[in-house]
Amino acid sequence: xxxxxxxxxxxxxxxxxxxxxxxxxxxxxxxxxxxxxxxxxxxxxxxxxxxxxxxxxxxxxxxxxxxxxxxxxxxxxxxxxxxxxxxxxxxxxxxxxxxxxxxxxxxxxxxxxxxxxxxxxxxxxxxxxxxxxxxxxxxxxxxxxxxxxxxxxxxxxxxxxxxxxxxxxxxxxxxxxxxxxxxxxxxxxxxxxxxxxxxxxx
Numbered sequence: 001x002x003x004x005x006x007x008x009x010x011x012x013x014x015x016x017x018x019x020x021x022x023x024x025x026x027x028x029x030x031x032x033x034x035x036x037x038x039x040x041x042x043x044x045x046x047x048x049x050x051x052x053x054x055x056x057x058x059x060x061x062x063x064x065x066x067x068x069x070x071x072x073x074x075x076x077x078x079x080x081x082x083x084x085x086x087x088x089x090x091x092x093x094x095x096x097x098x099x100x101x102x103x104x105x106x107x108x109x110x111x112x113x114x115x116x117x118x119x120x121x122x123x124x125x126x127x128x129x130x131x132x133x134x135x136x137x138x139x140x141x142x143x144x145x146x147x148x149x150x151x152x153x154x155x156x157x158x159x160x161x162x163x164x165x166x167x168x169x170x171x172x173x174x175x176x177x178x179x180x181x182x183x184x185x186x187x188x189x190x191x192x193x194x195x196x197x198x199x200x201x202x
Contacts, residue, residue: 019059030060037063040091042084042154043103044070044110048182051103063091069110069147070103072154073132075161085161093163098173100164102154104147105180111146132157144179148197151177151190 020027040063041051051057051064065087073084091097114130117123133150158175159165167173177190179197188197 026059035060035063035095037061037091037095038098039063039101040065040088040095040097040099041101041103042067042070042072042088044068044105044108046105046109049103049105049180051101054180054185054187063087063095063097065091067129068126069108069114069130069133069150070105070154071110071129071132071150072102072157074157088158088161088164092161092167092173099176100158100173101176101178102151102158103178103180104151106144106147106182108143108147111143111150114146115143148179148190151179 019025037060039061043049043051043064043066045066045068052062055062065084067084071084072088073082075085076082088100092100110126110130111133113126114133117127117130133146133153155175155177159168164173164175168175177197178200179188179190180186181188187200189200190196191198
């Protein structure tokens with residue numbers, strides 16, 4: 001059991017040396033001045049798709065919420081528990097982020113669960129969660145195309161939040177649809193002008 005922790009404990013030591021120790025430490029600065037990220041990322045829980053690692057960001061650069069299949073649900077103001085919606089509200093209305101990146105990815109297990117919903121061995125929560133995605137126009141069994149369609153569904157759901165739509169309409173915040181290919185490490189972004197995904201230009 002302990003061997004599984006060895007790598008991350010070594011990483012923890014490296015993190016503290018790089019970010020937390022010394023008079024100029026980033027963590028001390030963030031502690032004293034608070035977080036002020038201008039970018040929020042909605043990403044998947046998939047262990048291969050860590051936004052901060054993919055984008056090589058420092059602590060404080062990104063406000064991130066991760067869930068199965070990187071879904072933004074529709075605005076539903078009720079007494080249920082809405083973790084992703086709460087994170088969106090905090091980022092948009094309290095932190096005043098300027099960019100909201102919806103980051104999908106290839107080989108998504110959550111999307112595969114949507115396709116294979118009838119054969120899941122354990123299914124207390126997964127199917128209900130991924131059923132937020134509408135897939136009528138997708139090709140059957142094409143996981144990556146489903147995942148790209150899910151980004152568009154999440155974009156439309158973003159606009160059901162009144163405080164997101166207001167900021168988008170006033171051009172005070174922009175929503176980006178990004179798709180990360182695990183095999184190549186490349187991100188493509190949806191171009192509304194070309195109505196297609198194109199390589200992300202750095």
